[in-house]
Amino acid sequence: MRGIQKGRPPRNVSPDGQNRRSWEQAEAEFSGSLQSAIDRAPHARATFNALDKHKLREVLYQEQGGLCVYCESRVKEGHPPPRIDHWLPLTARPDLALHWPNLYLSCAATHHCDSRKGDTPLRADSADPDLPWPVQKAYEVCIGFTSLGEIYVRTDAPLDDAQRRALILTLGTVHDDTTKDNGILNLNHPALIAARRAALDGEKRRLERDFAGRATTPEARAERANHLKEQPRLPEFVSIRIRWLDKTLGKAK
Numbered sequence: 001m002r003g004i005q006k007g008r009p010p011r012n013v014s015p016d017g018q019n020r021r022s023w024e025q026a027e028a029e030f031s032g033s034l035q036s037a038i039d040r041a042p043h044a045r046a047t048f049n050a051l052d053k054h055k056l057r058e059v060l061y062q063e064q065g066g067l068c069v070y071c072e073s074r075v076k077e078g079h080p081p082p083r084i085d086h087w088l089p090l091t092a093r094p095d096l097a098l099h100w101p102n103l104y105l106s107c108a109a110t111h112h113c114d115s116r117k118g119d120t121p122l123r124a125d126s127a128d129p130d131l132p133w134p135v136q137k138a139y140e141v142c143i144g145f146t147s148l149g150e151i152y153v154r155t156d157a158p159l160d161d162a163q164r165r166a167l168i169l170t171l172g173t174v175h176d177d178t179t180k181d182n183g184i185l186n187l188n189h190p191a192l193i194a195a196r197r198a199a200l201d202g203e204k205r206r207l208e209r210d211f212a213g214r215a216t217t218p219e220a221r222a223e224r225a226n227h228l229k230e231q232p233r234l235p236e237f238v239s240i241r242i243r244w245l246d247k248t249l250g251k252a253k
């Protein structure tokens, strides 16, 4: 999970064969219609579902470098297609159903990420605010990884108490054999831990090959980390790769 910079929303959100409408036009029409809607959430859902999702996803792929906003696995068109997640759930905030900073692309995995999150708000207590959008928060400085591929909230993360509690609950804690599933997103699912570790091993092999027995330099590691971050199509699990290159992985317990 990383901070995301969003650009222009889609210029046409109408299904093929219908009159072109920009995202801004659709949002303005929706805001007007929401005032008079009796059931706001179903109205918001129906309005959102009438948009051409393929056109929405095209822009979201670019904004997110082709990675799931949560687990950073590769997302691409297929069956089922990646899910468009309302960060603040549509049921709780129908007014934000067509608010571009509230929309992110998630993988369609059934055991973690948006399929699992559903309508759950990202907070630990109902009195707390939801976790800020990735356009507002650089989550990559808040989140750490162990050399085994586990994910956790760093003690030096710039978060207030409510945000820290919410992020811990959101990611899920490192499991043992009795707690394989936990957290709103379940990002310590065994399959994800294994996939992150494989990404890490690939990164290690690459650097070993490039340096062929010589010690790597901090400059070479920093150069590789910058190169990864700047790819329009980011490598899967980019955050753990960068933590390893920066030598800021946490210790496995």
Ligand SMILES: [Zn+2]
Pocket (backbone or CB within 6 Å): 068, 069, 070, 071, 072, 073, 106, 107, 108, 109, 112, 113, 114
């Ligand atoms: Zn995911």
